[in-house]
Amino acid sequence: MQQLFKLGCVSLALTTCQLTSANEFYSSDRQWLFGDWNGQRQQLEDQGYKFNVSIMSQAATNLSGGYNDDSDFENAAQLTLGANFDLSKIAGWQDTTAALAITKRDGNAVTLERIKDPRASTLGNSQEIYGRGKIWRLTQAWIKKGFDDNALQLKFGRMGMSEDFNGSQCEFQNLILCGGQLGKSIGSIWYNWPVSVWGANAKYQFAPDWTIGVGVYEVNPDNVKTDSDSDGFNLDMDNVEGATIPVELAWKPKLATFNGLPGEYKVGALYSTADANNVKTGEVEDGKYSFWINAQQQLTQHGADPKRGLYASVNAVVNDRDTTAVESTQQLELWYKGPFDSRPNDSIGFGLANYSVNDRVTDRQIATNQSRGYDSYDALASNYVPVQHDELNVELNYSYQWSPAVLLRPNIQYVHQPSGVKEVDDAWVAGLSVKLNF
Template sequence: MQQLLKLGTLSLALLTCQLASANEFYSADRQWLFGDWNGERKQLEDQGYKFTAAIMSQAATNLDGGYNDNNTLENAGQLTLGANFDLNKIAGWENTTAGLMITKRDGNSLTLERIKDPRASTLGNTQEIYGRGKIWRLTQAWIKTGFDDNKVQFKIGRMGMSDDFNSSQCEFQNLLLCGGQLGKSIGSIWYNWPVGVWGTNLKYQFAPAWSLGLGVYEVNPDNVKTQSNSDGFNLDMDNVEGATIPLELAWKPKLAAFNSLPGEYKVGALYSTAEAKDIRSGEMQDSKYSFWLNAQQQLTQHGTDPKRGLYISFNGVVNDKATTTVESTQQLALWYKGPFDSRPNDSIGLGFANYVVNDRVTDKQIATNEGRGYYSYDAIASDYVPIQRDELNVELNYTYQWSPAVMLRPNLQYIYQPTGVKEVEDAWVAGLSMKVNF
C-alpha cells in the first residue's frame, strides 16, 4: 500500500467534487461514504455482522520555534479495517460478541523531523496516530461474553490495553491529549492502539453506577517490533517477559451538582511482573507499578439535546519512580459539542497536557555530560545528552463534522520546552486531522 496521505488526498478531492455537484454522495446525513451497499449493509447488521473501514490523516506544519525552524509539512496516516459480530444473532450465543481489527500506519512525524532535539528521547507528538511502525497490524481479535444479565463480562484474545483500562476520549490531534495516557509514558509494558497483545479481562458491575475490572496482559517486546508486516501479526509468546495486571474501579453517576448530567470517574493501578532497570543503580528490578485517575463530566446541556453542551476531563498518571523516565502525566481538556444551532455535531476543544520527567533521569543526564566535559547545552556535539525536564502541550481546535462519514479538525498547538529540553525554542504548530468512514 502506498502512502495513506495519497489516499486521504484522493478521498478529499472526491468529496469536494461531490459537494460542488450537490450529489447525495456527500449529503450531510450520510452514515458511510460508500453508502449502505443498496441496503445490504443494514441487512448484514441486523443479522449480526457490522463492518467498518476508515482513513485518518493528520497533517502538521511548524509555524515557529522548535529545534529546526525550517518550515515543512508532515503527514501521518492510518487505515483501519474492522468487523464486529453479534454472536447471539449469528449463533445463538447469548450476550456474546467478537471483534476483529486490522490497521496500517504510514507517513512521518513533525515532532521527530523538526520539533525535538534528535538526541533526546521523545515525549509528546503533534500527530497522535504516528508511531509503532509503518506496518500492517492485527490490532484486535477477541471474543467477549456476559453472565448474570451482563453484569459480569469476560473478554479474551488479542487487544490493546487501553481498550478496557485507562481509556479516555480523543477530541484532539496532540498525542497526550488523545486517549489513554499509560502507553505514552510506560510504552515498554503498556501497549496502546494499534498494538494488540494476548490478554484477558473481567468486568463486574456490582451496582447500577459502579463496576470493577481486572485484567492480565502479556509483556512481550515482539509485539512492538516494526521491521516487517509479519511483526504486526506475530502471535507467538516465545519471548514473553511477564504480565501487566491492571485493576480499575469505575463510577458513572448523573451528578445533581451538574443538573443530573452524566459523568465517568475511574481510579486504577497496575502491577507488572516484567523486569525493569533501576534508573539510579542500573540494576534490574523484578517489577514496576503505576496509578491513574480518569475523570470526565458533562457540565452543561444545550437546550433539549442531551449530547450538546460543555464537557471537561482530567487524566493523571503516576509511575514507578525507580524505573520510569516519565514520572507522571497530567491532562486537562474542555470541549463544547454543538456550539452553533446550525452545526449541532461540531465541537470546539481546548486541552493542556504535561509530561513530568523523573528527576533521577535529569540528574543522570547531568552527571553523564559532566563526565564528558559538558557543563552547558551544546547544540553541536553528538555525544551531548540533552537535559530533560517537563514538556507542556496545548491545543485549540475546531471539529467540523460534515456528516457521520466525514470529519475535519483544524488545530493550533503550542509545545513548551519540547521533549523537556529548555534550550529548544517553544514551538507553534498548525495541524489538520481528517477522518473518512467508508
C-alpha cells in the same frame, strides 16, 4: 499506502460540494462514503455483522520554534479494516460479541523531523497517529462473553490495554491529549492501539453505578517490533517477560449528579511482573507500578439537546519513580459540542497536558555530561545528552463533522520545552486531522 492518502485527499476535496440527499456520495447525512450497499450493509448489521473501513490522516507543519525552525510539512496516516460480530444473532450465543481489526500506518512526524532535539528521548508528538512502525498489524482479535444479564463480562484474545483500562476521550490531534495516558509514559509494558497483545480481563457491575475490572496482559517485546509486516502478526509467546495486571474501579451514576448531567469517574492501578531497570542505578528491579485517575463530566447542556454543551476531562498518571523516566502526566481537556445551531455535531476543543520527567533521570543526564566535559548545552556535540525536564502541550481545535462519514479537525498547537529540553525553543504547530469512514 500512498494511493490511500490520495484517495483521502480526493474525498476531502469533494466534500466542498453540499448535496442534500443521503443517497448522494457527499451528502451531509451520509453514514458511510461507500453507502449502504443497496441496503445490504444495514441488513448484515441487523444479522450481527458490522464492518468498518476508515482512513485517518494527520498533517502538521512547524510554524516557528523547535530544534530546527526550517518549515516542514509531514503527514501520518492509518488505514483500519475492522469487523464486529454479535454472536447472539449469528450463532445463538447469548450476550457474546467478537471483534477483528487490521491496521496499517505510514507517513512521518514533524515532531521528530523538526521540533525535538534528535538526541533526546521523545515525549510528546503533534500527530498522535504516528508510531509503532509503518507495518500492517493485527490490532484486534477478541471475544467477549456476558453473564448474569451482562453484569459480569469476560474478554479474551488479542487487544490493546486501553480498550478496557485507562481509557479516555480523544478529541485532539496531539498525542498526550488523545485517549489513555499510560501508553504515553510506560510504553514498554502498556500497549495502546494499534499494538495488540494476548490478554484477558473481567469486569463486574456489582452495583447499579459501580464496576470493578481486572486484567492480565503479556509483556512481550516481540509485539512492538517493526522490522517487517510479519512482526505485526506475531502470535507466539516465546519471549514473554512477564505480565501487566491492571485493576480499575469505575463510577458511572445512572442518575446524573452534576446539574442533572452525565459523567464517569475511574481510579486504577497496575503492577508489572516484568523486570525493569532502576533509572538511577541501572540495577534490575523485580517489577514496576502505576496509578491513574480518569474523570469525564458534561458541565452544561445547550437547550433541549442532551448531547450539546460543554464537556470536561481530567486525567493523571503517577508512575514508579525507581523505574520510569516519566514520573507523571497530567491532562485537562474542555470541548463544546454543538457550538452553533446550524452545526450541532461540530465541536470546539481546548486542552493542555504535561509530561513530568523524573528528576533522577535529569540528575543522571547532568552527571553523564559532566563526566564527558560538558557544563552547558551543546547543540552540535553528538555525544552530548540533552537534559530533560517537563514538556507542556497545548491544543486549540475545531472539529467539523461534515457527516457521520467525514470529520475534519484543523488545530493549532503549542509545545513548551520540546522533549523537556529547556534550550530548545518553544514550538508552534498547525495541524489538520481528517477521518473518512467508508
